[in-house]
Amino acid sequence: MAVSVMAGIPALKDIHGQLRSRMDKAVHDFQANLASTRTGRASVQMLDQVRVEYYGTPTPLSQLAQLTTPDANMIVIQPWDPSVLGEIEKALRTSDLGFNPQNDGKIVRVPVPPMTEERRRDVVKHLNKVLEEHRTGIRNIRRDGNDLIKKAAKDKKISEDEEKRALDEIQKLTDEEIRKMEEMSKRKEAEVMQV
Secondary structure, eight states, X not given: OOOOXXXXXXXXXXXXXXXXXXXXXXXXXXXXXXXXSOOSSOOGGGGTTOEEEXXXXXXXXXXXXXXXXXXXXXXXXXXXXXXXXXXXXXXXXXXXXXXXXXXXXXXXXXXXXOOOXXXXXXXXXXXXXXXXXXXXXXHHHHXXXXXXXXXXXXXXXXXXHHHHHHHHHHHHHHHHHHHHHHHHHHHHHHHHHOO
């Protein structure tokens, strides 16, 4: 993107930084969602959303154990505190990931079954739903930015020309961030549908 018009206007500099950081945060959140989306291969990121009850606190699984993928169809979970094995197994069974963990007293093995065509379609539908939620989030950020700019123009902090250029810039930023997410989604969808 070209040099920011808003960054050069003192009254809009903070607004520009705020918008860019909020949009980047939304894109990173979308990226994290994609990483935890199940494909045909085992990946430790698939368990990022799993929370284990540990001393009364829902704790991310990655903070309680070492996660490894010895092969494409298996995730191995080795907890640092063996007393939490049962809770890990319970959390995996109750998650909506459809896994059937096996506990041998020291580690938990999570076989990742190959995905059926129907399951692949369901995952793609879920991806599209998540993408739309994040698009809406970006659009809400754009709306907030537009409101702030219109208020600055109404309060005579910026000229009408500056207002128009700033609104155009916000729209370009919005389009750019949405395009990034759509490209990431297309790549992930191709990965999911690959047999």
